[in-house]
Amino acid sequence: MDELITEIVEDLKIELENDVGFSEDALTAKTRNAYREVKLARHYPSTYSDEMVNSDMEQFFAVIRDIALFDYNQIGKDFEQSHTENSVTRSYTSRLSLFANVTPIARF
Secondary structure, eight states: OHHHHHHHHHHHHHHHTTSTTOOHHHHHHHHHHHHHHHHHHHTOOTTOOHHHHHHHHGGGHHHHHHHHHHHHHTTTOTTOOEEEETTEEEEOOOGGGGGTTOOOOOOO
16 A cells, blocks of 8 residues: 555656645645545455455556545645636536546455
8 A cells, every 4th residue: 555655646746846835745645545535435345355455456546646636736625616717717527537447346
């Protein structure tokens, strides 16, 4: 878990570190939360070991990264769907759509 989170944070730092007000602590918190949400959405059976879960989570690198970036960029804009100011309009994608490629593990 920690290796994947660290890799995602390092990847995002390259993109964000020159932004005014950049906070590595906030980015790390958002990345950890994204990881936990994807893990929860997968509904891992209790029979899965930590190693199996960590191995499976690797395939969701891009999804976790996108959710962490979305959440980081939404700091201060919580629950805002669109924003208009000085003739500039911004619309935000649905956060739920970022989970489209995360499917629960099927059980029989």
